[in-house]
Amino acid sequence: MKKEIAPRDKVFQTASRLFYQNGYRAVGVDTIAAKSGIGKMTLYRHYPAKDDLIVAYLKNSDQLFWNNFELITRDAATACEKLLAFFQSLQEYVKSPTCYGCPFLNVATEYPETDYPGHQVALEHKQSVRIRFRQLAKEAGAKKPDVLADQLFLLMDGAYMASRMFGIKNPAAHLAEAAQTLIDASLE
Amino acid sequence: MKKEIAPRDKVFQTASRLFYQNGYRAVGVDTIAAKSGIGKMTLYRHYPAKDDLIVAYLKNSDQLFWNNFELITRDAATACEKLLAFFQSLQEYVKSPTCYGCPFLNVATEYPETDYPGHQVALEHKQSVRIRFRQLAKEAGAKKPDVLADQLFLLMDGAYMASRMFGIKNPAAHLAEAAQTLIDASLE
DNA sequence: GTGCTACGATACAGACCTGTATCGTTCTCT
């Protein structure tokens, strides 16, 4: 009864890790297959093209993001506390060694063409976050919820990039405090 | 008396534009040479490796950044106004069609290894900006200048990434207002 | 004129990349 991981999942996990850590263009399918310990043809049987693997990784990242978002904000009573809980969680995350920035910002940087499939998924994800922020800002009673949402959005992505640029010792140590300040200013 | 551009400069200008718009890995030396209208060997005579061209572009970008920073903040009387002037200028820039994000964030994303020459230059640049922000935050009379500086830093990079991700219609329209809020909160 | 240097154009070497083809094996289902 050894725990066996299906080849498809193994490929996906390895590709996810390599894409996230090393970048999309820098990682080749040969490397993914080799590090997965599976054959190249098996990889291509499940993912007909590298782009499919990239898109699959991004869509899964989107899923994980929202699962985590729901988990993090579940116990917060108010919309204001939900936003804060998210930024506190993010602040913790970006100073952990498992953080290599944001998969969506990374893919948008490596593939700037907006019609690239990966960029599309990234755009949709970020747009969803924006909208969620707006909902919460509205619920929280912000005077200009759209403005607050976008300002928080900038903070979030700035924190992600700080992590990728600087590693663990990055300037995002006071992220949550900044979010708090912006929220407070938007309420009064 | 036709204005002649030296081949070296032509290569540099073309490479700069292509790197910034399309990314570092996506642009090959053949493309740079072809679009410059010069021979490949001429390119390699002036820049022995592609990485040299990348580093040259980044160092020049650093120079341009500080020249612009000085220009923008020159007429501001106080440190607080200098910071605000910078963020107002940045807000204008990131919504212009000539903005493709931040060359330094881009290179750090495409080459995550911190020992890569381009990543090194990017780190030094960002560190310099951080330090400059701290100086200004201190001069402005912030209670915790280091905290304010890093918070503003996150806003800046978030705005750059918003531009690269969304293009002209990005969430950085209220960047300066956010900077103002953070500064105000840090003074009182 | 005569070297000399910078240059453009082109071909090339070697590596790497994506994606395909082939073959033998192992596992599962019946």
Add this chain to the structure above:
DNA sequence: AGAGAACGATACAGGTCTGTATCGTAGCAC
């Protein structure tokens, strides 16, 4: 037991990338 699907390994095709080598030419100093 036997058929068929999934798999691992490997070789390969065609393209692209970085960097080098070669050749002919145009401008410039002396």
